[in-house]
Amino acid sequence: MSDIFDVIIIGAGAAGIGAGLAARAAGLNAVILEANGRIGGRAHAVDVGGVPYDLGCHYLHNASRNPFAAVALREGWRVRMDLHATSVPEMAYRGSSRLSDDERAACARFYEACDEAYITADGDVAGASVIDTASPYYTHYVGWCEAIHGVPPERLSTGDYQRFADVPEDWPVRDGYGALIASFAKDLPIRLNCPVTAVDRTGALVSVETPKGTLRGLSVVVTVSAGVLASGAIRFTPELPAVVQTGLEGVPMGYAERVCLTMDGPVFDTPTQSVHVVPTQGPAAGGMLSLCFTEFGDPTVGAYIAGDLAHDLTQEGGKVALIDATEAALAEVLGKDVLKRIVARDASCWSTDPLTLGGYSAALPGRTVARDALAMRFDERVILAGEACALDYYATAHGAYFTGGSAIATLLKEGLGRGGSA
Ligand SMILES: Cc1cc2nc3c(=O)[nH]c(=O)nc-3n(C[C@H](O)[C@H](O)[C@H](O)COP(=O)(O)OP(=O)(O)OC[C@H]3O[C@@H](n4cnc5c(N)ncnc54)[C@H](O)[C@@H]3O)c2cc1C
Structure with missing residues (x-):
């Protein structure tokens, strides 16, 4: 594989999908690499004896500010417009x-x-x-x-x-919030069963290693959970800076x-x-x-x-x-x-799933500022996204989605690592 991309997005959960859609809207040559054999990450609806059931997110929180809710209403997904x-x-x-x-x-x-x-x-x-x-x-x-x-x-x-x-708006999705989020990913360039093992940002292009080969990109958006990032499943060269490591220690996963x-x-x-x-x-x-x-x-x-x-x-x-x-x-x-x-x-079994390693992020007492460390820039070409980086809407699917879109907006504004606006 010798592809060179404008942006390589790691993970096809809500954040990766948000990044993928923003990249497509901006006309970027992007690819999403997903370790699992399915899309959605913690958004995952299954069929249990003929009934759709969400094993992950199920409620459209903050519905009036939630883009998934707007589409659900427009497209006739079955939701109940509940308060808390x-x-x-x-x-x-x-x-x-x-x-x-x-x-x-x-x-x-x-x-x-x-x-x-x-x-x-x-x-x-x-x-x-x-x-x-x-x-x-x-x-x-x-x-x-x-x-x-x-x-x-x-x-x-x-x-x-x-x-x-x-x-106070938590709308459950009868057809599955997981299915709703998956519908957003239609036609996005997603490669399944493609776990990223390493990200090397020492060269002129960022290299992303997978068992299927190495991809190169001008920029990379990393959307894996804070649990996966902290586990070291992806090797970064040079290592993630101390400020990000401290961020990960301060914002571990809850269950x-x-x-x-x-x-x-x-x-x-x-x-x-x-x-x-x-x-x-x-x-x-x-x-x-x-x-x-x-x-x-x-x-x-x-x-x-x-x-x-x-x-x-x-x-x-x-x-x-x-x-x-x-x-x-x-x-x-x-x-x-x-x-x-x-x-x-x-x-579900998110707590032990090596692709998630927990349910959602929860800052430790005294460490809420650690989230800012996850959301801040440490490299002009590599950016973290995902629910743990969503400062106002952490632990939610729409919060994760927003971080994906903003990551692309930030990279574009900064010229995809080439300096200046693209
Ligand atoms: C039980 C439960 C209930 C929840 N209920 C709600 C709810 O009702 N409403 C709500 O808004 N939110 C809810 N949430 C939270 C919400 O599901 C998450 O915040 C959101 O889905 C996270 O999206 P994300 O893209 O940040 O991460 P993820 O969904 O974890 O996506 C990351 C992706 O990266 C992939 N990946 C991991 N490692 C690699 C690798 N090395 N290479 C490539 N890909 C990799 C993963 O497979 C995954 O697809 C719930 C979560 C849980 C667990």
Whole structure:
């Protein structure tokens, strides 16, 4: 292979697709190299017993500012225009015992107090240091916090929390957010099964090594996750500068996984019934699972398992452990017989997937500025993009997409590494 490109984009997730579209719009000779045999990265919709199910992103967050939402509406994708999900659903359980209305109200007040404490925290400190960790609702809250941020309150940065540009619009995509994002990649020049092993920026052109040969480009956009970048799976010559290494140390990956059980019919009559469970037995005992029954009326039970619980289960037994934990929690709340109604199962395993190594990025307490280090320029020809670099919309698909487009805009403005405007 002796191709020479204006820009080589590494990774075909939301950020890589955003970069690819911007490069095409600018008339650049670009290529996207993707290690996996599919596009989308953490945007991945699968079929579980005949029902589309997102194993990664599912909600169009910040919908009114989200380009994927605009296209979904225009093209007739099936979405539900929800506000934020209720933090404490009507059905919240500790083991098999359901919280009373009073307990639920107290739990909701505790969640609100935590949010308020993060917003008003003085400086960038650990979330746990500004909330009441002795609250009887703390275990429920840890699960909720982990679902949103990928980490428990002791590893939540209040600085990161404060900088997220939150808008209370979270629209689930019935046809799959993963499928919606994949539709954006139509006709982009993507090479699948093409893992990049090295990027050498010492020559006149940047060299990008893959098992299928070496490509050369005027510029390179690297969109792999912060977890993959930190793992050293891609060798950089010269090494990534100390400022970027420090950025990666300050913004590690949190964990988040999704499980789908497709049933022989809807479990509840009411569509999209949320249930939060703190199991007292089974593999997830002491953690918290967010279950969603009969979403859109489909015969599914979805589970969201995040943070340390997701990490520990996937380390122990991958997808199977996540599915077992979900079934055990379901049986504890609704009785064992419900398990006989399962007709198909699937789960993600982002935490151990070598192409992701985590769910989404979460700055450590005191280190939110480390994100700026990931987003800053360190080389006129190589630029990092992806959700971890999205300062206002990190941990989201549209945030990742924006970083891809801006990376191309920046490179163009700087003349693709040749100096001056292109
Ligand atoms: C369980 C879960 C639920 C989520 N829910 C939501 C949600 O509801 N809404 C939302 O907005 N966001 C959500 N997110 C976050 C969102 O999915 C991500 O922020 C976004 O998809 C990240 O896109 P990206 O392009 O930055 O990274 P990725 O999607 O990780 O893309 C990087 C790509 O690089 C590839 N790659 C890795 N190594 C190499 C290599 N060496 N060479 C070439 N290619 C390589 C990967 O295979 C991947 O395709 C969720 C994430 C998870 C895990």
